Amino acid sequence: MRCIATRNLEVHHIRVDGGNRQENARVLCHECHENTNSYGSSGHKPPPEFSVATRTEAKRRARNRCECTKDHCHSLVGNL
Numbered sequence: 001m002r003c004i005a006t007r008n009l010e011v012h013h014i015r016v017d018g019g020n021r022q023e024n025a026r027v028l029c030h031e032c033h034e035n036t037n038s039y040g041s042s043g044h045k046p047p048p049e050f051s052v053a054t055r056t057e058a059k060r061r062a063r064n065r066c067e068c069t070k071d072h073c074h075s076l077v078g079n080l
Contacts, residue, residue, distance in 0.1 A: 009062075
C-alpha cells in the first residue's frame with residue numbers, strides 16, 4: 001500500500017536542477033522525503049526553497065496528501 005500521510009508534508013524538488021516551478025514540485029511526507037535519492041546528499045548544493053505560493057498550490061493540487069508512489073517506502077504507523 002502506498003503512503004497516504006496527511007501530516008508533516010513537505011514540497012520536494014522532483015529534479016534538483018529543475019527549478020522552483022510548480023511542475024518540479026511534489027508533495028511528500030517527511031519520511032518519504034527522507035527516502036528520496038537526493039534528500040540530504042552531500043554531492044550537490046541543495047536547490048533554493050519553493051515560494052510560499054508554490055508550496056501552497058502544490059499541497060492544494062495533492063489534496064494535502066503525500067504523493068509518494070513507492071510501495072512500502074516507510075512504516076506508516078503513526079503517520080496518518
